[in-house]
Amino acid sequence: MTGGRDADRLPAIAAALRRVAGRFGTPAYVTDVPALDAAAAAVRAAFPDPWLRHYSVKANDIAAIVKLVAERGFGANVVSRGEWAVARRAGLPNARITLEGIGKTDADLRAAVRAARDGKPPGWIAIESVDEAAALARSAGASPGARLDVLFRLNPEVVPETHRGLAVGAAGSKFGMTETELASALEAVTSGTGQHGGLRPRGIHIHVGSQLGAVDAWRDAVRRGLALLALLRGNLPDFDTIDLGGGFPVGPVGAPAPDPARFAREVAPLVEAIPADRRPRRLAIEPGRYLVGRAGWLVARVLHVRERGGRQIVIDAGMTELIRPALYGAHHGIVALTSLGRPFGDSAQPGRALEPARVEGPICESTDALGEHLLPALRRGDLVAIRDAGAYGASLASTYNGRPRPPQVLLAEDGGLTLARRRGSLGSLG
Numbered sequence: 001m002t003g004g005r006d007a008d009r010l011p012a013i014a015a016a017l018r019r020v021a022g023r024f025g026t027p028a029y030v031t032d033v034p035a036l037d038a039a040a041a042a043v044r045a046a047f048p049d050p051w052l053r054h055y056s057v058k059a060n061d062i063a064a065i066v067k068l069v070a071e072r073g074f075g076a077n078v079v080s081r082g083e084w085a086v087a088r089r090a091g092l093p094n095a096r097i098t099l100e101g102i103g104k105t106d107a108d109l110r111a112a113v114r115a116a117r118d119g120k121p122p123g124w125i126a127i128e129s130v131d132e133a134a135a136l137a138r139s140a141g142a143s144p145g146a147r148l149d150v151l152f153r154l155n156p157e158v159v160p161e162t163h164r165g166l167a168v169g170a171a172g173s174k175f176g177m178t179e180t181e182l183a184s185a186l187e188a189v190t191s192g193t194g195q196h197g198g199l200r201p202r203g204i205h206i207h208v209g210s211q212l213g214a215v216d217a218w219r220d221a222v223r224r225g226l227a228l229l230a231l232l233r234g235n236l237p238d239f240d241t242i243d244l245g246g247g248f249p250v251g252p253v254g255a256p257a258p259d260p261a262r263f264a265r266e267v268a269p270l271v272e273a274i275p276a277d278r279r280p281r282r283l284a285i286e287p288g289r290y291l292v293g294r295a296g297w298l299v300a301r302v303l304h305v306r307e308r309g310g311r312q313i314v315i316d317a318g319m320t321e322l323i324r325p326a327l328y329g330a331h332h333g334i335v336a337l338t339s340l341g342r343p344f345g346d347s348a349q350p351g352r353a354l355e356p357a358r359v360e361g362p363i364c365e366s367t368d369a370l371g372e373h374l375l376p377a378l379r380r381g382d383l384v385a386i387r388d389a390g391a392y393g394a395s396l397a398s399t400y401n402g403r404p405r406p407p408q409v410l411l412a413e414d415g416g417l418t419l420a421r422r423r424g425s426l427g428s429l430g
Contacts, residue, residue: 008253009035010335010385013411014345017299018337020409020417021383026301027317027406029394031065031420034413035295036390040072043248046260047285054098054123056246056288057083059391060296062408064420066090069291075123077286079103081111084122093120098243098286100126100153100205102175106135113139116146116198124149126205126243129177133185137199146198150189151205151243152182154228156221160209160247165328169208169221176206179228186232201236203280204229207245210289215258218247219266226270230278243284250293250388252333260290289391296390298322298406299337302382303362311357313378318361318368320403322386322393326367334359337383339376345385352376359384363401402429 009032020028047053054077055069061083066076067090076087079101087097094115099108099122112125113136127133127150140146155176156169168175177185189199206225208218225242233239244267251257271279300317324330336344339352354374361368370386378384397405404424409417 010345010387013297014337014385015343016411016415016417017297017385018343018383020411021299021301021337023417024407024409024419025423026299026383027321028299028409028423029321029389029406030297030299030409030411031068031292031390032295032297032411033068036065036068036292037072039291039294040069040074043260043285043287043290044073046264047283050282052123052243052282052284054096054243054284054286055291056286057087058395059288060292060393061086061395062421063089064408064410065292065390066092068410070096074291077288081108084111094122095120096123098123098126098284100128100151102128104128104132106139109136109139112136112148113143113146113198116140116148117143121146121148124151124202124241126151126153127177127185127189128153128175130181130184130188133188137188137191140198143198147200148198149200149202149241151203151241152185152201153177153205153207154179154182154225156206156208156217156224158208158217158220158224160217161213162209162211162247162249163328168210169206169217182228201232201239203239203241203243203282205243205245207286208247210247211249211251212247213249213257215263215266218244218263219270222267223270226274226280229280230274233278240281241284242280242282243286246285246287246290248287248290250289250391252331253294253387260287293388293391296388296393298386298389298393300384300386302378302380302384304380305378308358311355312360313357313375313384314360314362315370315384316362317386317406318363318370319365320361320363320398320400321406322370322389323396323398324392325370326365327396331371332389333387334370334373334375334384335387336376336378337385339382340379341382344376363403399424399429402426404428 075096153176157171300315304314359370408421
């Protein structure tokens with residue numbers, strides 16, 4: 001079960017995916033561990049130590065997945081106490097966990113301060129606004145002895161080469177601060193050092209967006225972040241960290257896309273252009289989708305095959321398990337694992353004629369559509385698999401229409417299957 005990160009793994013794992021359906025039922029999420037290994041290795045090679053590498057837990061918040069990624073040299077980046085708890089269950093200490101996110105509540109901020117007061121602070125907390133900075137300062141002021149590192153999220157006001165719904169670094173986005181706002185947030189954290197001295201400004205956080213189709217906007221954002229950090233370091237010697245976020249794309253197998261190494265090559269010249277005494281001492285990234293997207297498969301079963309101005313196939317997985325197509329038109333390839341009850345998709349399996357078919361999900365919503373795909377003859381009970389479902393599938397899933405959450409299965413190099421999370425029960429609903 002070998003192959004590079006961009007190799008098509010289907011022929012090697014089709015039989016294992018069929019075994020998942022037989023053993024655990026459908027729909028079921030499957031994580032192909034060798035594919036995850038390949039992605040993690042690519043990121044480590046592009047951003048080797050001493051780069052700080054943190055996995056963006058929002059991409060896939062299953063504790064077993066977070067643990068797999070952590071074992072491959074990554075900390076965790078979380079956006080809530082819930083994700084923080086998942087990272088802890090995965091075995092990560094607070095020192096390897098960073099807290100950011102647009103929606104941090106007062107309770108989230110207090111939790112970070114409380115952990116710092118107890119001598120186990122997160123790696124840092126990234127501030128999103130002047131209001132949040134003031135709230136954190138108040139919380140720290142009420143907890144003498146807390147020592148907590150703080151980054152400030154800059155909105156770089158660039159035009160990311162991605163879907164507009166994923167362009168979080170665009171001007172007008174709700175994420176991050178302008179340079180003027182950032183200066184005010186810094187003032188809120190540093191003013192009255194006797195009261196708020198437990199908060200230590202450490203640097204700048206940037207995230208341009210997801211599924212970046214080119215490096216230009218990312219490079220421009222890094223340049224802006226480095227320039228601002230260099231300016232502020234003049235009066236803040238400890239202001240030495242820049243977190244460049246993620247955004248490395250996962251496209252269709254074989255389609256051209258910039259890989260992590262391509263992004264990494266942009267960084268060194270930009271850092272070298274900064275005076276030596278103003279350069280960051282710590283650089284960080286926080287990929288999510290790139291690490292887990294390609295490794296994930298969603299195995300489903302055919303419910304209906306019929307003519308509706310062309311072949312229409314309804315399967316038992318849809319927007320409750322993978323909302324991205326309904327949410328913003330994302331396309332995920334769908335392949336057959338069986339055809340008319342016989343195995344299909346294996347490297348040694350002779351092919352059948354492929355014909356276009358519209359694939360629909362089972363949810364009582366007309367937007368639960370999964371696009372057009374080339375598929376062989378299918379009937380009720382046949383199996384299909386949805387590609388690249390490892391990111392923003394399980395973490396965005398719902399129990400709408402009274403559907404218990406699917407099981408999570410790990411597929412090892414030797415073909416072994418491990419149940420990482422069992423299927424939800426009917427009793428867990430409502």
